[in-house]
Amino acid sequence: MRARLLAATVALLVERGFAGTTTTLVSERAGVSRGAQLHHFPTKNDLVFAAVSHVTATRGVELAAAAARIPAGPQRTRAVLGMLADHFTSPVFTAALELWVAARTDPDLLAEVAPLEQRVGRETHRLTVELLDADESKAGVRELVQATLDLVRGLGLASTITDDARRRKRILDRWSEVLEEELS
Template identity: 80%
Template sequence: MPQEERTRLMRARLLEATVECLVERGFSGTSTTLVSERAGVSRGAQLHHFPTKNDLVVAAVEHLTHVRGAELAAAAQRLPRGDRRTRAVLEMLGDHFTSPVFTAALELWVAARTDETLMSAVAPLEQRVGREVHRLTVDLLGADEAKPGVRELVQATLDLVRGLGLANTITDDARRRARILDQWALTLDTALKDDK
């Protein structure tokens, strides 16, 4: 195997291990030693690629950005057409914001709040992800943001599912989340239909 491919695979293992550690142990419980062990990579190799925890976590933020985008794009391809589409879009978003990838991202947001270096890496990526998810949601719902109130309705939708994802980090909230999303789908269908 060429050296370049071995390097790419090693980095991928380290980044995946970092995400797993963030989900299971949080930011404060994630260490470069633990990540190295989980990835099956020597400490020296890990230090060669990522000399500090922040270097590792910043790379993980970028990795998470790509993973989150790919997961959403794949899920969007599987959405049905017709009457239940709005509810399916909400379920897709709800699944995304309750996934381990979101939990890892949440750990980074909280840590970045008080760490300037981490914030400088996290903030621009999260802004980009936010714009991409917003644009995707507009497209999937067939919403026309040129009409008054529609942009705010889409943003409220994203704030809702993000908040439900946050609530899910403390306790399994699936049953309540389903009822809320059912009702919000009706609200969106009515508002967007009136809008068209």
């Protein structure tokens, strides 16, 4: 029941945004009685805090699963970029975006979101270094990996209001060339 409530919260964050995600809609969506929901999560904030952890864990699991599917070989760098871009344009990124933006002006929510976000950021960085087989002991490599992650975050934000899959593909093709050149 807890999992159903959290999944419903994430789905509503994507469809209706943070402000439009109400406890009533969540219980309807999850098919859970108001009483049962209030037992698990007495307030919207309790629900959202738990959803923050849920979103974070989901992002980690999704990324690791996608990473495991990447083939070795000459197209690997491009495949890694494609995987990251898919992740940063997925519903779970959109849900996270809603939480970030809400947290910006809500100190209680920020106290929950910021440490989790830092952890996800570190894990995503570590995973990307590993997938790209990047040697961070070389000068400038760490910053290139960071730039890659900021680039896909920017592409993710752009994708939320414009459908620009073709533009994104060309940019990733080009960045893949530059990254391979710089990392080799």
